[in-house]
Each structure stands twice: as structure tokens, then as C-alpha cells.
Amino acid sequence: MDSIEEIHNNTKIPIIDIGGLSDENNIEEWKRISNQIDAASIEYGFFYVKNHGIPMERLDQITGGCKDLFNMPLEEKMKIDISKSINHRGYGCVYSEQLDPDMKPDLKETFSMGINMTEDDPLYYDGLNGPNQYPEYLGAKWSGMMESYFYEIMDVSLRILRAISFKLGAPLDYFDTKYDKTVSSLRLIHYPPVLKRQANIYDKDVSPGCGSHTDYGCISLLYQDIAGLQIESKSKWIDAPPIPGTFVVNIGDMLERWSNNRYKSTLHRVLSPINQDRYVFALFSEPASDVMIGCLPGCTSPSNPWKYSEITTGDYLHSRFNDTYAYRRNEEDPKN
Ligand SMILES: O=C(O)CCC(=O)C(=O)O
Numbered sequence: 001m002d003s004i005e006e007i008h009n010n011t012k013i014p015i016i017d018i019g020g021l022s023d024e025n026n027i028e029e030w031k032r033i034s035n036q037i038d039a040a041s042i043e044y045g046f047f048y049v050k051n052h053g054i055p056m057e058r059l060d061q062i063t064g065g066c067k068d069l070f071n072m073p074l075e076e077k078m079k080i081d082i083s084k085s086i087n088h089r090g091y092g093c094v095y096s097e098q099l100d101p102d103m104k105p106d107l108k109e110t111f112s113m114g115i116n117m118t119e120d121d122p123l124y125y126d127g128l129n130g131p132n133q134y135p136e137y138l139g140a141k142w143s144g145m146m147e148s149y150f151y152e153i154m155d156v157s158l159r160i161l162r163a164i165s166f167k168l169g170a171p172l173d174y175f176d177t178k179y180d181k182t183v184s185s186l187r188l189i190h191y192p193p194v195l196k197r198q199a200n201i202y203d204k205d206v207s208p209g210c211g212s213h214t215d216y217g218c219i220s221l222l223y224q225d226i227a228g229l230q231i232e233s234k235s236k237w238i239d240a241p242p243i244p245g246t247f248v249v250n251i252g253d254m255l256e257r258w259s260n261n262r263y264k265s266t267l268h269r270v271l272s273p274i275n276q277d278r279y280v281f282a283l284f285s286e287p288a289s290d291v292m293i294g295c296l297p298g299c300t301s302p303s304n305p306w307k308y309s310e311i312t313t314g315d316y317l318h319s320r321f322n323d324t325y326a327y328r329r330n331e332e333d334p335k336n
């Protein structure tokens with residue numbers, strides 16, 4: 001395998017060492033890290049993080065968990081199909097999602113899960129909260145492992161959001177207070193191989209691995225086993241290859257709104273792997289569904305008023321899911 005330096009020579013997306021965020025008294029480190037995150041979020045909307053605290057063995061274990069899920073017989077996967085869910089969780093089969101409306105639906109299958117909310121909570125029936133659909137076929141050990149991982153990666157996401165709050169003039173726990181009933185979603189993805197990639201990636205008759213899109217939430221943290229991810233930078237597509245032990249982090253639409261466009265929710269896409277399966281797991285980090293997306297204190301001034309109107313994270317997510325999922329196409333848009 002190529003060394004980190006060799007891989008990194010081929011991409012300009014910065015690698016940021018976030019180890020120092022675990023000591024909240026080390027102000028110099030917080031300044032250094034939050035400045036690096038700030039610069040990368042302005043220029044690329046993407047960066048890699050290392051020293052995040054999740055060991056390589058754990059990442060291999062979760063990759064193994066992805067393979068176990070997608071290797072299940074189709075009838076077992078369909079038992080937990082996302083269309084059976086009240087809250088957009090469970091298995092999404094190949095072609096069920098179309099992230100680029102100008103292209104064919106995506107050649108990928110997915111599994112989504114989040115926190116288990118109890119039924120007595122007023123947010124339970126808002127279509128984003130509620131129970132997970134776990135694969136019984138894989139037993140409680142599998143779901144227990146994924147639930148633990150969900151909290152481990154949530155923790156990393158909140159550490160990064162604290163660094164962003166630090167930089168943008170908000171209290172360090174600005175996002176923590178909005179995340180008690182987080183609708184964050186952990187998503188496992190499998191990209192089936194193609195024999196030969198189409199010569200013209202813009203061929204509208206061929207499904208992309210994942211069509212070009214921006215993410216909906218605050219930040220996404222992604223681990224990929226093999227290459228395929230590309231991001232748009234200065235009107236060109238550049239590769240964001242896997243770098244061992246790191247996560248790819250990107251800014252989503254909600255943080256773009258919250259930061260008054262200081263940070264970029266960058267277009268990205270995935271090329272189907274050739275002759276090889278590709279496995280990914282990503283956390284889409286988002287606050288509770290009743291949280292209003294406002295403007296961070298350091299991102300507005302009399303000469304730079306907030307460019308958006310207020311919307312709750314729940315309404316925003318529903319409208320985006322309705323745009324991109326075949327099974328939801330006929331549902332009412334809550335924004336209308
Ligand atoms: O598979 C990848 O590398 C990216 C997936 C992605 O962008 C997404 O699911 O939003």
C-alpha cells in the first residue's frame with residue numbers, strides 16, 4: 001500500500017491532526033486546529049482528520065460489519081427495507097436513491113440507523129426519530145457493535161463542531177446543547193463493482209456509484225475502504241482517496257447556512273469501483289429535529305446580514321429526502 005505521504009501528494013485536501021482537541025485547556029492547540037479546519041472549510045469544504053481516537057482495528061471491524069450486512073440474502077435485507085420505516089431507517093436497495101436528478105439512480109445499497117428514541121417523546125412521530133430496523137439475521141452482537149460505533153463517531157463529530165464554535169465566536173458547547181436528541185444518521189454503503197467504467201462519466205444512461213450532491217447535515221465523517229470519492233474544487237473534480245486511519249470530513253448544507261456561507265457545502269460524487277466491491281460508513285452529523293438553524297455569531301455583521309430564512313433541521317431534512325428517494329416522491333413537502 002502507498003504511504004500516507006504518497007497518497008496525500010495526489011490530493012490537495014488537507015490532513016488535520018485533531019489530537020489536541022481532547023485537552024480543552026490547551027488553547028494554543030485549539031487555535032491551531034480550529035484555524036486549520038476554518039481554512040479547509042472555506043477553501044474545499046472537505047478535510048481529512050487524523051488522531052481522532054478511533055483505532056484502525058475498530059475501523060476494520062466496522063468495515064467487516066458492513067460486508068456482513070450487504071452479504072445477507074436479499075430477502076433478509078428486504079425485511080428491514082427503508083420503505084417499511086416510519087423514520088427513514090433501515091435498508092435501501094440498489095437504485096432506490098437518486099442523488100443527482102440529471103443522472104440515473106445510484107448503483108449502491110445502504111443501511112441507515114440513528115439513536116433509539118422512546119415512544120413517549122413528543123418528537124417520536126416526526127418522521128426522523130424513533131426505532132432502528134436491525135437485521136435479525138446478524139443477531140444482537142452486530143447491532144450492539146453498530147450502536148457503540150455510532151456513539152464513538154458522534155463524539156468525534158462533536159469535538160470538531162466544538163473547534164468550529166471556538167473559531168466562529170459561539171460558546172464551545174453551542175452544538176452540544178442542540179444534539180441531545182440528535183437525528184444524526186450512521187449510514188453503511190456498498191457500491192457493487194462494474195466491469196468497466198463508462199468512458200464518459202456524464203453519460204445519462206448509466207447509473208453513477210453516487211450522483212453528484214451536497215450533504216444535508218452539519219458535517220459528515222466518512223471512512224472508505226477503497227477509492228472512488230471525488231469532490232468539486234475550482235470547477236474540476238479532484239480525488240479524495242482513502243488515507244489509512246483517517247476520516248474524510250465535509251461540511252453539509254446546514255453548516256453552510258449556520259456559517260452564512262463562510263463554509264462550503266461542496267459537491268461530491270462517487271465513481272463505481274471496477275471489479276471490486278467498495279464499502280463505506282459515514283456519519284451524517286445533525287442536531288435534534290426541532291432545532292432552528294440560525295446564524296453563528298462570528299458569521300454576520302451589519303454589512304454581512306444572514307442570507308437565509310430560519311428552518312428547523314427536521315423540515316430541511318424531510319424536504320431533501322423527498323427530493324432524492326423514489327419511495328418518498330409522492331409525499332407532501334413539509335415546507336409547502
Ligand atoms: O461513498 C462515498 O465515498 C461518499 C458517499 C456520500 O457522499 C454520501 O453518501 O453522501
Ligand SMILES: [Fe+2]
Nearest residue numbers: 213214215268
Ligand atoms: Fe455525500
